[in-house]
Amino acid sequence: MAALPLMKLIRLKxxxxxxxxxxEERLLRTSPHNWCIINDxxxxxxxxxxxxxxxxxxxxxxxxxxxKVPVIRRFSGGGTVIVDTGTIFVTFICNxxxxxxxxxxxxxxxxxxSLLYSRVFQGVGDFVLRENDYAFGNRKFGGNAQSITKNxxxxxxxxLWDYEINNMAYLKLPKRAPEYRLAxxxxxxxxxxxxxxxxxxxxxxxxxxxxxxxxxETTDLEAVESPSNTKFIHSSKILTERELEEAAxx
Amino acid sequence: xxxxxxxxxxxxxLKISTFNRAFATVVKDLKYADSHEWVKVQGNSATVGIxxxxxxxxxxxVYVELPEVGTDxxxxxxxxxxxxxxxxxDINSPVSGKVVEVNEELNDSPALVNASPYxxxxxxxxxxxxxxxxxxxxxxxxxxxxxxxEDAKH
Numbered sequence: 001m002a003a004l005p006l007m008k009l010i011r012l013k014x015x016x017x018x019x020x021x022x023x024e025e026r027l028l029r030t031s032p033h034n035w036c037i038i039n040d041x042x043x044x045x046x047x048x049x050x051x052x053x054x055x056x057x058x059x060x061x062x063x064x065x066x067x068k069v070p071v072i073r074r075f076s077g078g079g080t081v082i083v084d085t086g087t088i089f090v091t092f093i094c095n096x097x098x099x100x101x102x103x104x105x106x107x108x109x110x111x112x113x114s115l116l117y118s119r120v121f122q123g124v125g126d127f128v129l130r131e132n133d134y135a136f137g138n139r140k141f142g143g144n145a146q147s148i149t150k151n152x153x154x155x156x157x158x159x160l161w162d163y164e165i166n167n168m169a170y171l172k173l174p175k176r177a178p179e180y181r182l183a184x185x186x187x188x189x190x191x192x193x194x195x196x197x198x199x200x201x202x203x204x205x206x207x208x209x210x211x212x213x214x215x216x217e218t219t220d221l222e223a224v225e226s227p228s229n230t231k232f233i234h235s236s237k238i239l240t241e242r243e244l245e246e247a248a249x250x
Numbered sequence: 251x252x253x254x255x256x257x258x259x260x261x262x263x264l265k266i267s268t269f270n271r272a273f274a275t276v277v278k279d280l281k282y283a284d285s286h287e288w289v290k291v292q293g294n295s296a297t298v299g300i301x302x303x304x305x306x307x308x309x310x311x312v313y314v315e316l317p318e319v320g321t322d323x324x325x326x327x328x329x330x331x332x333x334x335x336x337x338x339x340d341i342n343s344p345v346s347g348k349v350v351e352v353n354e355e356l357n358d359s360p361a362l363v364n365a366s367p368y369x370x371x372x373x374x375x376x377x378x379x380x381x382x383x384x385x386x387x388x389x390x391x392x393x394x395x396x397x398x399x400e401d402a403k404h
Binding site for chain 1: 312315331333336337338339340342400404
């Protein structure tokens with residue numbers, strides 16, 4: 001029986017989301033290894049838009065400016081999320097040749113990841129990949145996005161283990177929304193994973209599911225962060241106050 | 251074969267579609283890269299885009315990240331990206347040279363990449379720095395065969 005490909009696992013807790021995104025993009029573009037990064041909560045609330053996100057369309061900018069909520073434009077595609085200590089991030093970075101049954105395009109990658117998560121959530125709620133969202137029934141609990149290079153790809157997810165109701169007020173109803181949303185506002189559209197599974201249980205089950213496909217080796221952040229990393233030019237950035245003000249003026 | 255049956259059953263269970271068209275169009279007289287970009291060469295100038303196979307597999311393109319005019323491009327390296335189905339996908343240059351024009355229409359109409367991948371959906375124009383590199387690209391027959399082999403593996 002062929003050996004399983006190696007996947008390095010980094011487990012983080014409360015790491016700032018911008019630091020996580022910088023790490024991910026650098027590993028995607030410069031590392032030869034497969035990676036799983038799990039960040040159990042991020043330290044402060046942040047809004048994170050996809051690469052083509054337009055603040056005027058997606059955010060209640062005046063509230064965002066008033067409350068000084070940081071807004072990041074990340075390197076991957078997809079929609080807008082507000083993340084905080086109640087968010088669990090799970091990221092897979094893979095060499096396409098190590099997952100050779102998966103064509104390196106968005107839908108096959110999502111097909112692969114949803115099968116992995118179906119093992120994580122087996123027997124728990126009505127887990128489904130619904131129009132590219134992770135949902136229990138028709139309520140979304142995980143937003144995912146991807147970035148695909150010539151030989152590697154990343155699939156990263158922000159899971160709503162819990163969320164602050166007030167924070168959802170910073171986000172507008174997006175123009176580009178899945179059909180199953182049916183114009184529901186945020187609170188009627190999303191649900192919390194904490195109603196289905198303890199936090200540590202989810203993380204343990206995710207690592208177990210990975211071990212079915214990879215030889216998982218735990219490593220720590222210090223092993224992958226080094227002074228030479230500062231040469232890499234990241235594309236995920238925090239929008240400046242000026243950029244947000246200009247967007248508000250439209 | 252068994253893997254394909256398992257995949258389609260799984261896709262059905264998860265209510266997702268992985269159907270792609272049985273064939274993708276190719277255009278004769280273009281050259282093709284194995285990362286699914288095409289190039290049309292006219293003397294020292296080249297026009298670059300992504301193929302019908304690529305746009306079909308990527309899904310509806312909602313955004314194209316274009317390089318600045320004057321940027322240097324290198325054969326095999328990324329110069330921009332398309333966004334589709336919540337993913338950014340690199341566009342890799344099949345040639346080396348300098349970007350002399352970008353298709354600004356894609357800013358307002360990114361779906362041109364899907365609707366007209368070989369004509370209105372062109373992405374950049376390049377002043378070539380090394381015509382010899384074209385020898386490493388596939389012709390239309392070679393690329394068709396390459397696509398068939400790639401799709402057969404999955």
